[in-house]
Amino acid sequence: METYNVGANSPIKLKVGIETEAIPMTYAFLYHTINDQSAYSYLTPFDPTQNTGWKQLDNGNAVNGKIFRVISFLRFFNDFPDETTFDLAIKQVKDTYEPSINGGDYGVFNMSFKLQAFFSTKTYILESALELT
């Protein structure tokens, strides 16, 4: 898991950049430890194409030592004529998706992410995880 040095800094903020024909919804959760099964804090889910600014984690409280997860779920409503066209729409997301975190010792950090597309449901999920040290 990647790490991001926040020290005693606050607030720590999240921003998600994306350019897509789909409706994306982004979910962000904070956990006390990596083994926790439920989040102790979360951001209100948002559409990152309509809410493009920075959002404070845990209402601006210090988040040192916490685990941070960001998941974006996209649903396309295009009437794709075939899977080739769908895959080109997916490529656009992969090329533009940029979950960033800020407020730590070294400024803006672009989180890496794993992703999977599902043509049968015209959906796409991207997930990032970060240890805040």
Add this chain to the structure above:
Amino acid sequence: MNCFKYISVFVTSILFAQSDINPTAALKNLSPPNAPAFVLMDIAPSNIIVPDNIQAFSIQTINAFSGNSTDGLGNTNFALEFQPYWYVKREKMNFFTYNNLKLDQPEKETISVNDYTHYNIFGDAWKKASISLALMNGTYNVFEVPQSYVSIGARTRLLSVKTQNQISEIKAQYARYEQLMSSPEVMMVFAKPGLSLEERNTTITSLDGYQAMVADLEESLQLRPLFALDVAVAYSHFMGDKSQNLDATFGRFGVWATGDLAFYMPTMGKHGHVHIYGVLRYLRDGLHRDLDSGALRIEDAIDYGAKIALEFDNLYFGYEYITRDADKNTEERSMGSIRYKITEAFTINGAFGKNFISEGQTVALLGIQWGLDFNSSVSLDPNK
């Protein structure tokens, strides 16, 4: 000519060689072969077309139903069509922009659905633009033996107009979707660590509320615009025939516009519409032969006509009547067309009637369209 054929086969072979083709997916979403490069030569099932839901890349083919090449069409006629939109990076793209909704003020960090108060009637012009290339072979009621033509064409939806009700419905459905996706039931699925992406997707997309919601939103988006104006341009080049002492020369050039007035008819099905089309086309036609010298000559013509079509969920009937007002005479094309989707993987397209210069003979066409499936749904690791 042979050189072009070899290049076409070579390019196609490369595409297939690089593809992991899924035959079931490759046959999905068939629609009539209607690339402008075909329409210019009057061999498409319908001369009145709209660029609806074009594949990013497709190959279309038309054969003579009778197999009798002297009737007009000869061997298989191929067209490649692609949409540049999908191959370039889209800037400032989002769901509303894609559906032609515009903000009433400069962009800000937090945008509400109610900030989208304008509709961009030219919003489809780039999205729906396509370019087609075709290789055709036939007598076209001009030659004694089939001759080859190469065509290039382009088309797009120049403008579309949606009603205020249609726009309000899209915005309302978006708000409902956003609300559903922010519900505790959905958030729990994403908050739970340890689930794979596939498990999360399956769980979310299986929710009853989700399925009903996306069905409603898709339905509101699939309603045809009240009015749409489509434009196309195409050029066809005659490849020549040394056996008849005919050199390669100008074939046909056409530029045309089609207006589509669509009335939503829910009693005809979920996607039921009655369409009334009007078409106007300028044609510079080199498919004429001088009776004395046998040489090809060019005539100018104006096509104008109308079409009425009934669109049900899986069935489509259309009838079109077009008059060609040429330099020396007037001709008519009177064609009926039908499309029936048997399953998601198989659709039949057909047309019959009287074509231009067919001298009362009935013409029958049968066509299919299929797409190439280059890759399955992707599962990528950006770190690699």
